[in-house]
Amino acid sequence: MAAASLTELANLVGSTFGPSPYLEIDQARVDAFADATLDHQWIHVDPARAMGGPFGKTVAHGYLTLSLLVSMVSSMGLFPEGLALVVNYGLDKLRFPAPVPVGSRVRATATLAKLEPKGEGRMLATLACRVEVEGSGTPALVADVLYLLIG
DSSP states (O other): OOOSSHHHHHTTTTOEEOOOOOEEOOHHHHHHHHHHHTOOOHHHHOHHHHTTSTTSSOBOOHHHHHHHHHHHHHHTTOSOTTOSEEEEEEEEEEEOOSOOBTTOEEEEEEEEEEEEEEETTEEEEEEEEEEEETTOSSOSEEEEEEEEEEO
16 A cells, blocks of 8 residues: 555555554563663563563563564555655654563554655655554554654
């Protein structure tokens, strides 16, 4: 369902893309993210202590889940091929309604909510994104994610 151009992409506003393939969230990935961000809170990196914590096991950082959204959105083929650049532009809204337990799998869907011209062959895309944990009814992440598309 990917558009061949930015003009065609405008016709897809309101369309939902995905789901992306599942990604497994293992302890090694969580530990690497903790090292990269210096966020070593025990609910993420101490499996023994986390067993007695609120989630019963270690959980991914919310921002790890958010950072994986880049790959998940990319896998959907939403944006036209041949763009000069696709830039993460920011977020209008971000929530983490449910934890992502280590050992679970996540995937995303994205609805093209808006596409606004920004001049000089540039468009600002707003994606209403949702990341779900396999088998859970509550999303792990909901966000309005902005991408600057440069033709």
